[in-house]
Amino acid sequence: MSLYGAKSKTTPKLDDRTDLILYNNVVSPYSSTINSVLTILTQTNLEKKIDILKNIDILDVFHSSGFKNFWISNQSPIGVWDNQITQFARKSDRCEFVNMTSNSSYEATYTASYDEKIIAPFSEALQDSAKKKLIILHLIGNHSSYSKRYPTDFNIFEGDGSKKSNTIAEYKNSLVYTDFIVDSMINILIKSQRLNTNTATSLLYISDHGENVYDHGEKAGHDYSKVVPKANVEIPFFLWISPYFQSLDSSKTQQTILNKNKPFVTDDLFHALIDLNFIKTKFPEKGRSVFNPIFNDKRKRILCDGKDYDEKVD
Template identity: 35%
Template sequence: MASTLFKTIKGLVRQNKEAITFWLLPLFLAFVFQAYGFGLNRILPRNFVENSAILVIIISFSLIFKGKWQYLFQFFGYFIFVINNLFESIYYYLFKANISASSIFILLETNLAEAREFVEFYLNPFIVLMIISYLILFVYYFLKRPVFSLPKFHKYQTLLYFLGILIPLSLMIYRGFQQYNFLYLSVSSVFEYVEEQKKMQQYNIDKPISDIDGFKLKQSVDTATYVLIIGESTTRRRMSVYGYKRKTTPFLDSLKSDLWLYEDVISSHAHTIGALKDALTLNSLSGDKDFSIIQMMNQAGFKTFWLSNQRPIGQYESLVTLIARSSDKYITKNTASDGTITPYDEVLLPAFKKALNHNAAKKFIVLHPLGTHLLYSDRYPEKFNTFDGKSPSNFDHPQAHQRSNAYDNAVLYHDFFLKQVFKEIAKIDHSSYILYFSDHGDEVYESIDFSGHAEENPTKAMLEIPFFIWMNDRFKRDFSTQYLPKNPYNLKNFIHTFSELNAIQFDSLDLTKSIFTKQSSTLKRRAFKNKFYEDLP
């Protein structure tokens, strides 16, 4: 009996030798690439099992059909299988972490210009080798077109094929292996993304006025100009105003004595959407009564402006765009939707000056520049190419030095941009302030051999952000609170700080969550995925 079964299996293998070889090649090729790029760890064998289960499911599904349908399902299944393994291998190599739903969300919120910069930033010979290897494999498969088939050997054979789908699928779900599959995460994340978009529309976050329970002004001003600048991907570790050895922020250095400079502020996420969803709304859009800081300022009687160098993204409006659209005037200067180079941030200055000159008595202006977003070298003009050669990077190789230098140059240009903004505000004699923070930071070869931000492999530098306030004398006379420069703070509570700064009250206001109130230095600060900032490298 065993001998007969062995002979039967051997015959089937011989009959399908070419097809089996083609299906196993991308599986083992992915294992080799991922082992090289990601290292041998507990995720690697789990991903191998998951990919093997997907292979069995695709083949079993195709065997339910006959003739050309069997070939078509195997052909498209092979294409999907190859793409899945390629993307997983590239992701593991780049980020040294498992793919997550948040990664797919970020991909969905990306325009072509950002995609071009991402590819240009991370593309290297090894990734090219992976792409070419899988491309050759698929082309060769297309030319040979082998079909895996089985002869009729049992009257319930079709039932066995269904079991070949259900058993691996059940085991994947039971063991949680589906979380390692790029295609599963892509499909589920798209549905989740669409649902999130529907929820955002329900919150009316893009409407000028929201129903804010208990809203009132603790004190009012007749004339005021307040400015909020939201930086992008700027870690305070690379700013000389925070002690970095290179003089990357000469203007802020000169202004330091006039700033309320906070030394221990972190973001709640290492990507823009998550960070600003927390910072700019009351409860991260988790309840029907949620609202944004723009809606607060509208209700406080301010003329609101949102001036952005970041383009609206994707088929749906992103959360940040929806918040921006609730302002009286929303202007974006970035039209690089086709992959062309985005404009430098000084493109915002004419619109900023125009907003300052608006005849409204009270103005609130948000500036949302590109800051130090990768591709770092695209963020500044040639004349700011100051830092070169060997950088202060903790990793000594050409790529680390090149990217570190480019990042420092981007910070230098960002400092120049801030200088132009401050010059205009300094001309104002009525009550005014400038509040600045970055949405999140970037890892630039400090703790790990990597540049960029990825919540799957987080570091402290990805969360450590600059946060400072400049107030003119007129504003200071009316604003009396304590300055606590070393106060440990999480940006997710920003709306409480913002409310206190603007003398706004509402029922859900909690001043114990304001940066102007002493925060606990012993409690760990929770960031994404139940990780704590203090535990990160």
């Protein structure tokens, strides 16, 4: 993303925004969708693994704190890479899968279901009368096949005909499309804020994992053998918070800005999300919340391959 300094202008709309808090040093614990999503949204982390039966998740905590949970997904609901997430998502009060282009996860990698399908159900969820809402939007984003992730209007970058060059161009085009989708979502939120000025709203964008597009070795994708390349886990992580949210707790807003360069692993997002949203429960360990003044930025970032991210050299 050019938002993170890439030379190619892949996120023109987000680049122009002045209302994002951009975290610069965030990695995912895993390099795959299922492991990452289920770790990001639950209490377990790579330092303290919790048995699945005792693992409290974000849907439980928000629901019992009076939130209505929405899960809107453009990932395929069925198949080896999706079944577990779908089962998890169904715990939400409202769950909507908009990608019905295939009969399996594998097939879905080769079919097109553009993320704009999420926009209408997202707008509907915003209009829902529930006072407190957690809306999880699971984009298909920039998962392969990259050429299937954007409509032809977004054919901005072109390869030289070689497989490598074409793949890189298609990946960049998929990012330009994601830029359009995420920017649109923030604008929809801002519009809804004008109608409901006294609601504290935030939007957090994260990737479940990174993607190695010829950054490491002559390949594209997010699989690996033994050692995870940095590109597989380095992810964008940015926050938008509404003016009312800022006025409600200006010290929290300041803290999110102060912590934006601190090293974070998203396996602790569970704690951070509870902490950010003014929820009072026994669950969040504040030292694990990147939005908290006592955030522990000395944690060693040992990832799923057992290696310390900060000592990786690739």
